[in-house]
Amino acid sequence: MTDVMKAVRRAGLAALTITAALLAGCGNGDxxxxxxxxxxxxxxxxxxxxxxxxxxxxxxxAAKSFHVKGAMSENGEVTQIDLKVAGADVVGTVAFSGAKLEMLAVGGTRYVRPDEAFWTMIDSSGKTAKLMKQAVGDKWIKPAAGDASLGSFFFGASDIEEMLTPGGTVTKGEAKTVDGVPAIGLVDSADTKTVLYVATTGEPYPVKMERPAPEGLSFSEFNQTFADLKAPPAAEVVDQASLKKK
Structure with a gap:
């Protein structure tokens, strides 16, 4: 699903995992x-x-939260996604080209925490990585208002309309159990390599997006409370504007 894939790269969908239970009983010695x-x-x-x-x-x-994890690619570059989403709030990581970026958005405020490989990717000389390590260390960076660089890594994760808007005509695919959940597949004529599975029991949540390896996304922890989805202490935050003055 062309448009769905674009949206998932910016954040993802959700899932409900259902497991079957076995009951054992005894009667009359049998x-x-x-x-x-x-x-x-x-x-x-x-x-x-x-x-x-x-x-x-x-x-x-109607969901309060979800966790999406997996990988998507564009122009041959694979991006690993591990995000917990609760409305407009997001916490997690994206990783690509050997670099990783931690992301956090709480109450309308965004924070990022790039690793050293991220800065080296931006400046192969290593100077930026060295300067950032000295100025930031392991602290979160609060992007400046209207920032179009670090702030752009927040992919519109809560845009459900865009996540579930197909690029073409949607048809039914295979019905099967996906991660323990009975589901029906949906195939977009604009992107037939992607199958979006929707649960056929319980709430009709999207369950999984299947793509040719190494791509694909799995979803879990629907309607859960994420302990790590909270603003960091002020002492652990560096304002991006202050870095530009250094």
């Missing part, structure tokens, strides 16, 4: 294994593809 009743379907399996997408979009908007 031992019988009984499977738990199958979870009731949520109706999306029989719906039209566009309606399935609408239901997934509605479910995501």
């Amino acid at each position: 031992k019988t294994d009984t499977k738990a009743p199958a979870a009731a379907g949520n109706g999306v399996a029989d719906a039209e593809p566009a309606a399935i997408l609408d239901k997934a979009r509605t479910a995501l908007k």
Whole structure:
């Protein structure tokens, strides 16, 4: 899904993991294994593809949070994504070309914490990495208001409308169990290599985005509270504007 992939690169979708339980009982000396009743379907399996997408979009908007992890690529460059999203708040990392950038957005304030490889990627001479290590160390950087460089790494993770807007016509794909969740696949005519799976039991959350290896995204921790999604202490933050004065 062309537009979906672009949005996922900026943040991601969500998932609900469902596991089946086995019940064992004994009676009259005979031992019988009984499977738990199958979870009731949520109706999306029989719906039209566009309606399935609408239901997934509605479910995501109603969700409090989710965790997306995996990899996507563009022009041959693979980006590793590990993000926890709660509304407009985000915490996690993106990694590419051997560099990693920690990201944090809380209450409308954004912070980034690049590793040394990130700065070296920007300036191969190593001078920038050395200066930043001295000026910042392990602290978070608070990008300047309107910053179009460090601030641009926040990919619009909470834009659910864009995440679930296909580039072409959506059709049904295979129905199968994905990460323990019964799901139905959706295929976008504009990007047939991508299959978006939507849960067919419980809430109709997007479950997984499958892509040719090494790409693909998995989703978990839906509606969870993330302890690391909080503003860092002031002593652990450096304002980007102050760095430009050095």
